[in-house]
Amino acid sequence: MVTVEELFAIDSLLTDTERQIRDTVRLFGEQRLRPHVADWFEAGAFPARELAPELGKLGLLGMHLEGYGCAGVTATEYGLACLELEAVDSGVRSMVSVQGSLAMTAIHKYGSEEQKRRWLPEMAAGNLLGCFGLTEPDFGSNPGGMRTRARRDGSDWVLDGSKMWITNGSVADVAVVWARTEEGIRGFLVPTDTPGFGAREMHRKLSLRASITAELSLDGVRLPDDARLPEATGLAAPLGCLSEARFGIVFGALGAARDCLNATVEYARTREVFDKPLAAYQLTQAKLADMAVELGKGLLLALHLGRIKDAGGVRPEQVSAGKLNSTRAAIAIARECRTILGANGITLEYPVLRHANNLESVLTYEGTAEVHQLVLGEALTGSKAFR
Structure with a gap:
């Protein structure tokens, strides 16, 4: 084996x-x-x-x-x-x-x-936690439509608005909050004990349950000018951060897929159906072989993109290609693994449906699959199709 x-x-x-x-x-x-x-x-x-x-x-x-x-x-x-x-x-x-x-x-x-x-x-060191406040209740794939505002008041800034689906939001010590100003979109470092800042943990999730997700509210949050990120100008700043996070997903989603496949191979080898191991049936082996090939191709692409990034030349559309491929492959593998495990696959005794549920979020956050398709489409044709 x-x-x-x-x-x-x-x-x-x-x-x-x-x-x-x-x-x-x-x-x-x-x-x-x-x-x-x-x-x-x-x-x-x-x-x-x-x-x-x-x-x-x-x-x-x-x-x-x-x-x-x-x-x-x-x-x-x-x-x-x-x-x-x-x-x-x-x-x-x-x-x-x-x-x-x-x-x-x-x-x-x-x-x-x-x-x-x-x-x-x-x-x-992990002594302080941060969160990243970009997504809003009505603006996910279109962050340029954000409604959170920051206005000058003397030498200070006053922030009003809300952010949604913020990982670490209710346990963070500092929130990186992106807001619209008269000069364009700017970033601010908001200590979470600042008056007017609130974070409500979100519950009843069916995905990413082993993760803290919160809604942030900013109601007259007053900050000194030195809380502003001085080099962050325009939407390109938060999008640059998102590209870094997407790169981690290129590799990360494949980890979930690998765990599903490993658990499923072990299960199929020990589970007997009609007096022989499930792994000995042609249909099972065909499924396992196809999943192994998709996972292997994903790993090779991820490593290739890593080498390009280390050489200083990775482009955003290349990261989009990796994120799109890894998340698609991973969620397909998780779902197929569940079919091999049968009813056992829906329990927490095995990781596959937990991973599948999580990957529903991973497929969507840091740019939905559809957004990355459009990023690649623009790169290939030279025409924007976002609107």
């Missing part, structure tokens, strides 16, 4: 450091996270505050950033860490992605030196 990684000789494409990081995160996931994740999912809870320092100690928070206590690893190494985290649960990878690729990246890329020194070291 071989794994998909062995089938496609993935290890031969990795450096010693990449394999070491992958194995370290995999071990942490198996020992610290996996024994509890089904219970977290069932309860609709996630111990972000408890886990953040442990993730920080491993260097996983803002790990692709340089300086300020960040690990400064390569894009490929970061991607492999995302893959191993999402092999446990998409909610775990989402927490790390929002902290590092969204909140910390916004500060690192667009913040002042004072802002970087104030926030980044403690966020990298």
Whole structure:
């Protein structure tokens, strides 16, 4: 028997450091996270505050950033860490992605030196949590339509509005909030104990249950001018952060798919149907073979994009292609695995339906599949079709 990684000789494409990081995160996931994740999912809870320092100690928070206590690893190494985290649960990878690729990246890329020194070291250590407030109740795929406003009042700024579907929102210490101003869209660092700021945790989710999701409200939130991200001008700033998060998903979604496939192969080998193992039937093997090929192709594309990114030349449409492919393949694999497990596949004793439910969100957030199709369509034809 071989794994998909062995089938496609993935290890031969990795450096010693990449394999070491992958194995370290995999071990942490198996020992610290996996024994509890089904219970977290069932309860609709996630111990972000408890886990953040442990993730920080491993260097996983803002790990692709340089300086300020960040690990400064390569894009490929970061991607492999995302893959191993999402092999446990998409909610775990989402927490790390929002902290590092969204909140910390916004500060690192667009913040002042004072802002970087104030926030980044403690966020990298997991002592402080951040969230990223871009999506609004009526504006998801079209962030340019945002209604959250920031107006000048003397030397201060006053923010009013709301944000929706914000990971880490109700446990964050600082919120990166994007708002419309007279000069265009700007970013602000909002300490969550600021008067007028509120965060309401969202419940009754059927996906990403082992993740904290909140709605943010800003009612006359007054901030000094030094809370503004000075280098963030226009919508390109938050979209640049989203591209970083999408890159993590290119790898991460494949981790969920791999976990489904591994669990399903093991189940099929031990489950007897009509006096022989389920794995011995041609239809089962055909399904497993097709899923292995799709997963392997996804892994090869992810690694290729990682190498391009490390060389400094990855383009947004290339990240869109990776995100579209990985999420589509992963959710298809999760659903097919469920058919092999039969009724057992709907329980939390096995990870497949939990992953499938999570991937419904991963398919949608950081740009829906349809948005990425249009990004690729524009790149291929030169014509915009968003409107």
